[in-house]
Structures are given as structure tokens and as C-alpha cells.
Amino acid sequence: MAPEAGSNRSVERAVAVLRAFAVTGSLRVTEVANLAGLRQSTASRLLSTLESAAFVERDADGQYRLGAELITLAGVAVNGHPVHHAARQPAQSLAAATGLGANVAVRRGHEAYYLCNFEGRLAPRAFSLTGRRNPLHATALGKCLLLGVDDRRALLGELERYTPRTITDHDLLDAAIDQVAWQGYSTETEELSLSRSCLAAPLRDRSGHVVGALSLSGPSSAVDLATREHELSRLVVETADAINSHLGHHGPTDPQLTAPPGRLDQRSRS
Template identity: 85%
Template sequence: MQAVSAEAGTNQSVERAAAVLRAFTGPGALRVTEVAKLAGLRQSTASRLLSTLEQAGFVERDADGQYRLGADLITLAGAALNGHPVHHAARQRAQSLAASTGLGANVAVRRGDHAFYLCNFEGHLAPRSFALTGRRNPLHATALGKSLLLGVEGRRDLLGELERYTPRTITDHDVLTAAIEQVAWQGYSTETEELSLGRSCLAAPLRDRTGRVVAALSLSGPSSVVDLPGREHELSRLVVETADAINSQLGHHGPTDRQIPAPPRHDLRSRS
């Protein structure tokens, strides 16, 4: 019984330390009281864990006594990314795509009901003040998410109520299903100001050797630069061709989906 209790105590300590680290997913440094609130811990527990994590190099404290994530986590994050097969296959091609188009090139995998960014390269026409790598975005409001939802069963249960982020966000499951069916037919997905105003995106699914969708590649940037009404054909061709090259490196060389009739061309947001 003592061994079991000790193991349970150790697991709880790890869970609490993980909760403390996850409190730093937003921008800026945090005080102990803020960390405790975000992690759901008592202030004394949060303070003790922060002190231990600081000694390990996982958090750093500034002159004002505020904490931020430590540089040693970059080493772990780099090792995790370099060991990920999708990151290994897609990184160089995504970087080249960003350089050639001037747009942002992104690679994401699905983690539950969110898209998790593995790669983010900024083109000179689509600068950002922050890196997307490691961030999560909702599946239903992004082009990446619509590609990642291909072949996912039980989408309604997975996503639940679809949150509205802008007036253009799809909030109706039937409309979302129609959008995903269009992805299966045309080979790529689009999104215009569904997550944030002024930004648009195209994405294509990435598949492993079995044909299963394991990630997605996108081009994104200001709506005025992406210009989907005028450039959809050009940019979708680039995204799909780059995705095909990445798929080959992931071991996928054959056809992806069975041929299905083209869906009617109508505004998929009209019912959202």
C-alpha cells in the first residue's frame, strides 16, 4: 500500500507541475498568484513548484519577480519537433513555399478538437509578431482544420457546439460537413476571415502510407494579399503540389479518396 501511495503522490506532483507549465501558454510573464489561479492550485503549492522548475531551467524569474518559460524548454521542444515524422517531411518544403509566395506556410496535426501547429514560416507579405508553432486553433474555423477533419468519424460529438469567432465563422454542423465534402472532392480547403477578420487561408491534407490524413499544410496571410477571389486557382495548385511532395516523403503515393460527384457551388456560410 505504501508503494502505491508513493506512486500516486509522485504522479500528482507531475500533474501539478504540468499544470503550472501550461499556465504560460499566453503571452507575457506571470506572478505566482496568476500561475496559481490558472493552474487551479494553492499559492503555496504553485510557489514551491515554480521554485523547483526554476532550478531545472524550465521557468525563469525576472527582476520584478514574474515568471516566464525557461530557455531549457526550447531544447526539449526542438527534440520533439525533430523527432516528429511530419515535421521532418514537411519543414523544408513549407519553408520554401513561404519564401516563394511571401505568405505564411503552416503545418498542423489534429489534437482532439484543435489543430496543433508543428511548423510556421513567415513570408515577407504575411509577417506576424508571434510564432504559431505550438499553438492550437479550432478545427471548424480554419482551413487547416477542415482538411484535418477529413475521414474523422463522430465529428459532431468531437466538436460539440461550434463557437463563433467572426460573422463568417461556420456554426452549423451541416454547413461544416458540406465544406469537408468539398475538400474531399477538390483536394484542398479554404477559409476567409472565419477565425479572425482580415486573414484568409488555403490548406491541403497530408497523408501517411496508408492514405490516412495525419496533418495538413496551409498558406495564410492578409485577405488582401491572399486574394482568394482572384488567386484561389494559383495558390491551391501550389498548396496541393507541395502537399503531394510531402505525402510522397511520408510514404503515400496512391490515390486518396474515391471519386465523388462535385458538390454544388454555393456559399457554404449561408446556413451558419
Template identity: 75%
Template sequence: MAAEAGTNQSVERAVAVLRAFTGAGDRPLRAAEIAKAAGLGQSTASRLLGTLEQAAFVERDDDGQYRLGADLITLAGAAVNGHPVHQAARQRAQSLAAATGLGANVAVRRGPHAFYLCNFEGQLAPRSFALTGRRNPLHATALGKCLLLGVTDPRDLLGELIGYTAHTITDHDVLDSELEQVTWQGYSTEAEQLSLGRSCLAAPLRDRTGQVVAALSLSGPSSVVDLPARERELSRLVLETADAINSQLGHHGPTNHRIPAPARHDLRS
């Protein structure tokens, strides 16, 4: 049992070393930085980095700094490609991005965050980084509001609502009212609640039981998404694409959504 416990601890420490890179963006890290982020002694972190380097899970440059290794892409690709939501949504999300010029994103819920399974960039919504694998807060994103439809008690899950811009919803009563609106109209919107200058629309994705298992969104610069003028147009496209994905996931529920006339957006929608 002692040997088994030691093996588990070693795996946990190796995972902590790998996760230390998630907060570093695209810059390499020194062994001391990794040890601190992982909560390990530097000698322990260095030994683990040596083993991970041999497995090609990390790479070391000429300055002795580390990056995640290319072999992790193989594992990540296998994980993403084997996910049933990714399989059902990938082609349709890609086509939606190409047709609108906006970013098309698919995410599932991981705790209080939206976890991005895939994203495609249209010509009007370029990004300097990939969203796949990233996490964003549920209450500050259109994707997250759709994912919250599958949560019994959003208040218990989310706790205190953190503000990211002056437009972020930080009051649970306001969020509850918005989720009621999302349920009624079948889609959600978000205008500069997570980051200034960007807006989004999203629709829930459901499995054969009708449960919300993921969400699909269109996002881009607020000037291009232009919710006051384009909400009706873009929401129909998102809903139609979501319905097609739902059908592949085994959900064949009603496809008639109530799309209200475009309202005046004050960046709190």
C-alpha cells in the same frame, strides 16, 4: 504505492504550473496568478516554481514575476524535430513560403484543435508571434477542415460550433457540406472565419496507409491571398507541395486533383 501516487501527483501539479503560462501570451506571471490558473494553493505553486526555476524550466525577473525558461526550447525542439511529419514537411513548407510570400503552416490534430508543428512567414504575411505550438479550432480553419477528413464523426468530436467572426461556420450541416467539397476537390479554403482580414487554403497530408495525419496551408492577409482571383493558382501550389510531402511520408496515391474554376467568395468558403 502511496509514494508512487504522490510522485504522480507532483508531476501533474508541475505540468499544471507550466500550462498556466499558455494563456498569458508573452507577459510574465506572478506566483499568485500561476497558482490560480493551475488550481493550486499559493504555497504549493511557489514550491513547484522554485524547483522548476532550478531546472531552468521557468525564469524569474527582478520583479519576482515568472516566464517560461529557455531550457524548454531545447525540449520543444527535440519534440518537433523528431516528429515524422515535421521532418517530411519542413523544407518544402519553407520553400513554399519563400516562393509565394505567404505563410506556410503544417498542423496535426489534437482533439478538436489543429496543433501547429511549424510555420514559415513570407514577406507578404508577417506575424508578430510564432504559430508553432499553438492550437486553433478545426471548424474555423482551412487546416482544420482538412484534418476533419480523418475523423469518423466530426459532430461528436466538435460538439457545438463556436463562432469567432460573422463568417464562421456554426451549423453542422453546412460544415458537412463543406467537408464533402474538400474531399472532392482535394483542398479547403477559409476566408475570415477565424479572424477578420485573414484567409487561407490547405491540403491534407497522408501517411503510407492513406490516412490523413496532418495538413499544409498557405495563409495571409485576405487582400494578398485574394481567393476570388488566386484560388486556382494557390491551390495548385498547395496541392503540389502536399503531394511531395505525402510521397516522403510514404503515400503514393493519385496526384490528379479536381480544381474547380474560381467561384465568387462571400467569406463563407
């Protein structure tokens, strides 16, 4: 069993080296070693092996970055995901039609994991959201993904504050998710980052379970929820319904509330 245990340990260390690059794009050996919790000699040896497999590569300054082979594997993984397969084209069309960013995410534990995003002319980004993670409680996508999660308090724990508008009280979060269940979409105004807003709708599989979420996002001035919420929510919900059909969902969703919950007062969130 010793050789097998040693092999498993080597794989775990190699994974730790690759995950170190989630912090920043380019790293020196010493930085990789510190982030992965390894000796510098071990990190250097693993980086050499990963470089030979094209999982990492070095630039002219001797810094390492993730290699092209990982792009190939990531492309295969994301293209094989049923939610991505069903949502990619509708999301791209939604971004083009509205000029806002269209995003598709699934839940991974206590975070929203982005499968794809498309930039609109009014919401350019300097980076892709694909593969990134965001907190569930502070995003419109996350509020949709929390539908159907029974013990949200155990899943999320203490709710971290990102801006003065972030919901940090579980009772308020429950009320926000009840509102999503009743109206069929969620909103978020500067709860994760200032000057950005978002609307989202849940994506459901053939059994009606929430398996993802679709959102429109961008600068608050472009999203302009005060005057455009009805227009944009209709587009998001209609696009989500089209995606749901591709996922096999054609029937009723979760039981709806008998009356609309009161709108959350943003001041009560501080």
C-alpha cells in the same frame, strides 16, 4: 502506494504550473497559483523546483516565464515528428516563393495543432504559431484534418462562432469537407479572424490516412482568393504532394465524390 500516489500528484501539479503559462508569457506567483488551481505556497515551491531545472526563469521584476530547457525539449519533440520532418523544408520554400505564411498542422483531439510556420514577406507575424492550437471547423487546415473523421459531431460538439463568416452548422461543415474531398484542398475566408484568409491541402501517410495539413495564409488582401485561388491552390496541392511522397504516400486517396458539391454561399453561414 501512498508515496507513489504523492509523487504522481506532485507531477500533476508541476504540469499544471507549466500549463498556466500557455495563457500568457510572464506571470507572478499569485497568477500561477490561480491559473493552476493551487495554493500560493504550493505554486511558489513548485516554481522554485522548476527554476532549478531551468524549466522556468525569473526576470528582474520577479515574474516567471518558461525557461530555455523547455525550448530544448520542444525542439527535440518537434524535430522528431515525421510530419514536421517531411514538411519543414517544402513549407519554408513555399512561404519564400509566395510571400505568404506557410503552416503545417496535425490534429490533436478537436483542435489543429501547429508543428511549424514560416512567415512570408506579405504575411509577417509578431509571434510564432508553432505549438499553438486553433479550432478545426473555422480553419482551412482544420477542414483538411477533418477528412476521414467519421463522427465529426461527437468530436466537435457545438460549433463556436468567431466571426460572422464562421460555419456553425454541422450540415454546412459536412458540405465544406465534401468539397475538400472532391477538389483536393480547402479554403477559409475570415472564418477565424477578420481580414485573414487561407488555403490548405491534406497530408497523407503511406496508407492514405490524413496525418496533417499544409496551408498558405495571410491578410485577405494578399491571399486574394477571388483572383488567386487557382494559382495558390495549385502550389499548395503540389507542395503537399511532394510532402506526401516523403511520408510514403504515392497511391490514391479516399474515394472521391462523383460530382463536385455546390460552392458554399458565405451568406448561408451567418
